[in-house]
Every structure is written in structure tokens, then in C-alpha cells.
Amino acid sequence: MKKSNQPTSPSPAVSAAVRFQSFDLLATLVAVVQSDGAVLFANAALEDALGISRRAIVGSQFPDSFTEPGHLQKALQGAGGNEFAALRYDAWLKRLNHDALPVHVIVTQTERLDEIIVELLPLEQQARQDREERLAEQAQTNKELIRNLAHEIKNPLGGIRGAAQLLEMEIESRELKEYTQVIIHEADRLQTLVDRLLAPHRRPHLVGDVNVHEVCERVRSLILAEFPKGLKVVRDYDISIPEFRGDREQLIQTVLNIAHNACQALTEQIADGDACLTFRTRIARQTTFGKQRYRLALELHVIDNGPGVPDSIKDRIFYPLVSGREGGSGLGLTLAQTFVQQHHGLIECDSVPGHTDFKILIPLP
Structure with a gap:
């Protein structure tokens, strides 16, 4: 029998793996499924969460991975019928040898009619992301607050210290000089505090x-x-x-x-x-x-x-x-x-x- 020289087209699974490989870079759990629930692609994060190899996930019925599969089945049918562009709900994801994981499910249509993206955000991870975002925003706010406050304090501080030194030179009473020394000492203490506030923003990052x-x-x-x-x-x-x-x-x-x-x-x-x-x-x-x-x-x-x-x-x-x-x-x-x-x-x-x-x-x- 004569062999055909025509190149064979890649299987749907191989094609999906190539087209969606960028999803492996995401920290969230992502599956690309058909409207009937069959998995076309699963990213590395989902593979880790389920404790099942990607090869075993692809081709399986994704709704069966949830404690209540009916919710996802209805969502996929709705997406396949163009009833909505995106749908969100909370669910429990079953995991091999682990307790079920609470997740926030996002079902989104793609340009291809029979390819639907299902993104899962572990609720614990979502809470952690929210906390990290608050920390990052807080750090940026702190940075601006510290720099502005430090500069506002530093400008008059030198004048206060200088005036106390000049005043000390004009008075002869030892008791009164103790008061000027208090002013100078406290001004120096505040100057040290200001320097500490500004230190991380002044010093170059030596790698x-x-x-x-x-x-x-x-x-x-x-x-x-x-x-x-x-x-x-x-x-x-x-x-x-x-x-x-x-x-x-x-x-x-x-x-x-x-x-x-x-x-x-x-x-x-x-x-x-x-x-x-x-x-x-x-x-x-x-x-x-x-x-x-x-x-x-x-x-x-x-x-x-x-x-x-x-x-x-x-x-x-x-x-x-x-x-x-x-x-x-x-x-x-x-x-x-x-x-x-x-x-x-x-x-x-x-x-x-x-x-x-x-x-x-x-x-x-």
C-alpha cells in the first residue's frame, strides 16, 4: 500500500495544548472545556490542585470534578447557547486524597463556540491575594507618607536646633542652658528618627x-x-x-x-x-x-x-x-x-x- 505524503493534522488535545500553553504561567486553576463538559486543556495549577495528571484530566467530564456537578453543567450549556458572556459562582472542587477545595468559578466564552474557559480561584488563595494587595497598597501609601512627613519635619527642625544654639550662646544662667540643651537634644533625636524614615528610600539597592x-x-x-x-x-x-x-x-x-x-x-x-x-x-x-x-x-x-x-x-x-x-x-x-x-x-x-x-x-x- 502506498503511503500518503500528506502531513497528518495534530489531534484536538495536542492542538489545545499548544494554543493554551500560556495558561501554565497562571497561578489560578484553568480548564478549557467543551459545552458537553469534556476537558480540552488543563493548566499546571489545576493539575497540582486535583492531584491528577494532565493526561488523565483531558477528555474527562469536568463537572464530575465538583461535589455538585449540575451547577457547572448548566453553566456550560448556557455559555454554549450564548446565554451569557461570563458567569460566576462558588463551588467545591474534589481532590484526590484531600478534602474538597472551596473555589470561586468563572465560566467565560471564547471566540470558538465549543471552547469555554473555566477559571477556578481557591477562596483561600483569593483571600490571600486580597491581603497581599492591601499590603502592597499599604506599603506604597506608607512610602509616600513617610517621605512627605520626614521632609516636612526636617525643614523646620534645623531652624529649631540652630535657634536653640544661638539662644544658648546669649544666656549665662546654667539652669536656663539646661532648657536649651533639652531643645537641642530632642531636635537631634527627631533628626535621627527622620533619617531612619528616609534611609530605605535614599540608599541604593546593592545587589x-x-x-x-x-x-x-x-x-x-x-x-x-x-x-x-x-x-x-x-x-x-x-x-x-x-x-x-x-x-x-x-x-x-x-x-x-x-x-x-x-x-x-x-x-x-x-x-x-x-x-x-x-x-x-x-x-x-x-x-x-x-x-x-x-x-x-x-x-x-x-x-x-x-x-x-x-x-x-x-x-x-x-x-x-x-x-x-x-x-x-x-x-x-x-x-x-x-x-x-x-x-x-x-x-x-x-x-x-x-x-x-x-x-x-x-x-x-
């Missing part, structure tokens, strides 16, 4: 190779020098974590600010001799933060066994000038968040009495 464990060891030595008794520092490192590009000094300052805050919260435990501070490093795989999905990310945890973050400031701990202790400047965590965001990362906090965990997330190459 080099960073070993996260060298950062942790540097902070550990500084903390133990300040708190030599009553504090145990535990190192729980994943030594397989590779070096990455970053600003070493900024990251040292970030971890030091968090660890120092923790130690100040551990005052009673240090006095009793049972204070514990833990540095834990891990690699997070296929994680999402900042609206982006990363193949690998650094997780650096700074954990203490102190009383926890007060409920009254839990939602505001990264705001400038918010402090949980008497006399605190409330700048340490604000600067830490700023430095980490300059590395395209994020700081999260999970705190209950006896366990406070500040988690630093930074993308890895």
Missing part, C-alpha cells in the same frame, strides 16, 4: 550573591551579644537552599529588626530562662504571592515563644509608628517590609500566645 544562612548567622551573633542569658536560639536550616541575588545588608537589617522585636517581646521568658527564638529556612515550591506564581521561593521563618502580637495591632503591625511596646518607634517592621518588597517578596505574620511566626518569602531563581 550581590546572598547566602540566607550567612544572613541568619550574622543576626544570631548580634542577638546573642545583646541577650547573652536566658535566650536559646535554634537553627533549623535547609542547607540545599541556593544563593540568590539580593542586597545582603538590607536582608540582615530585615531579619535583625524582626528578631530584635521578638526578643523585646520575650522579656519575661528571658528573665525566666526559657525564651526561644528559631530561625527556620525552607524552599517553597510552586507557590503564589504578589499575584505571581513562582517555581521556587525562599521561606525564612523567625519564630518566638513570646506572648504574641496584641490583637489591637495585628492588622497594623507593618504600619509606620505602630508599636506593641512602650517606647517603641514602630519603624522596625515597616522598614523590614520595605526591604523585602524591594526583593519582590513579602512578609507575613501568624501569631497566637506562645507562638509568633514571621515568614519572609523571596523568589528564588
Whole structure:
């Protein structure tokens, strides 16, 4: 039999995999299905969520992946019949060897009549994205507020200090000079505060190779020098974590600010001799933060066994000038968040009495 020289056309599954491969870059769960529910394409995020290989998903009935398949069946029929352009509803996605996952379902028509995009947003992930968006917006607002406030304070501050110095030169009474010294001292203190406010926005971002464990060891030595008794520092490192590009000094300052805050919260435990501070490093795989999905990310945890973050400031701990202790400047965590965001990362906090965990997330190459 004579073989045909005509090129064979790719199968629908292969064609869909090529046309929709860009969906693999998304952090959300995406399936392209026909109006009868058959899956043409599933992205990597959906594959991970279901715990089933893409090959097994393609061709299956997608409504069967939900605890109540009828809702999606009706939505697909409506989309296929041009009854709507997009439809949203909440549902539960079944997963292999896991509990069902609550998701927000978005059903959208495409230009092709029998191809419908079904996007799933895990409600937990949606809540996290909303929280990250608030943090990002808050950080930007803080940055503008700090810069404007610092400049407004700095301009008259020099005049106040200079006037106090001139006044001190004109008076002879030692008692009155004590008052001018108070003015000069307080002006200098405010100047130091202003410099700290402006520091992260003035200093250039110096990028080099960073070993996260060298950062942790540097902070550990500084903390133990300040708190030599009553504090145990535990190192729980994943030594397989590779070096990455970053600003070493900024990251040292970030971890030091968090660890120092923790130690100040551990005052009673240090006095009793049972204070514990833990540095834990891990690699997070296929994680999402900042609206982006990363193949690998650094997780650096700074954990203490102190009383926890007060409920009254839990939602505001990264705001400038918010402090949980008497006399605190409330700048340490604000600067830490700023430095980490300059590395395209994020700081999260999970705190209950006896366990406070500040988690630093930074993308890895």
C-alpha cells in the first residue's frame, strides 16, 4: 500500500495544548472545556490542585470534578447557547486524597463556540491575594507618607536646633542652658528618627550573591551579644537552599529588626530562662504571592515563644509608628517590609500566645 505524503493534522488535545500553553504561567486553576463538559486543556495549577495528571484530566467530564456537578453543567450549556458572556459562582472542587477545595468559578466564552474557559480561584488563595494587595497598597501609601512627613519635619527642625544654639550662646544662667540643651537634644533625636524614615528610600539597592544562612548567622551573633542569658536560639536550616541575588545588608537589617522585636517581646521568658527564638529556612515550591506564581521561593521563618502580637495591632503591625511596646518607634517592621518588597517578596505574620511566626518569602531563581 502506498503511503500518503500528506502531513497528518495534530489531534484536538495536542492542538489545545499548544494554543493554551500560556495558561501554565497562571497561578489560578484553568480548564478549557467543551459545552458537553469534556476537558480540552488543563493548566499546571489545576493539575497540582486535583492531584491528577494532565493526561488523565483531558477528555474527562469536568463537572464530575465538583461535589455538585449540575451547577457547572448548566453553566456550560448556557455559555454554549450564548446565554451569557461570563458567569460566576462558588463551588467545591474534589481532590484526590484531600478534602474538597472551596473555589470561586468563572465560566467565560471564547471566540470558538465549543471552547469555554473555566477559571477556578481557591477562596483561600483569593483571600490571600486580597491581603497581599492591601499590603502592597499599604506599603506604597506608607512610602509616600513617610517621605512627605520626614521632609516636612526636617525643614523646620534645623531652624529649631540652630535657634536653640544661638539662644544658648546669649544666656549665662546654667539652669536656663539646661532648657536649651533639652531643645537641642530632642531636635537631634527627631533628626535621627527622620533619617531612619528616609534611609530605605535614599540608599541604593546593592545587589550581590546572598547566602540566607550567612544572613541568619550574622543576626544570631548580634542577638546573642545583646541577650547573652536566658535566650536559646535554634537553627533549623535547609542547607540545599541556593544563593540568590539580593542586597545582603538590607536582608540582615530585615531579619535583625524582626528578631530584635521578638526578643523585646520575650522579656519575661528571658528573665525566666526559657525564651526561644528559631530561625527556620525552607524552599517553597510552586507557590503564589504578589499575584505571581513562582517555581521556587525562599521561606525564612523567625519564630518566638513570646506572648504574641496584641490583637489591637495585628492588622497594623507593618504600619509606620505602630508599636506593641512602650517606647517603641514602630519603624522596625515597616522598614523590614520595605526591604523585602524591594526583593519582590513579602512578609507575613501568624501569631497566637506562645507562638509568633514571621515568614519572609523571596523568589528564588
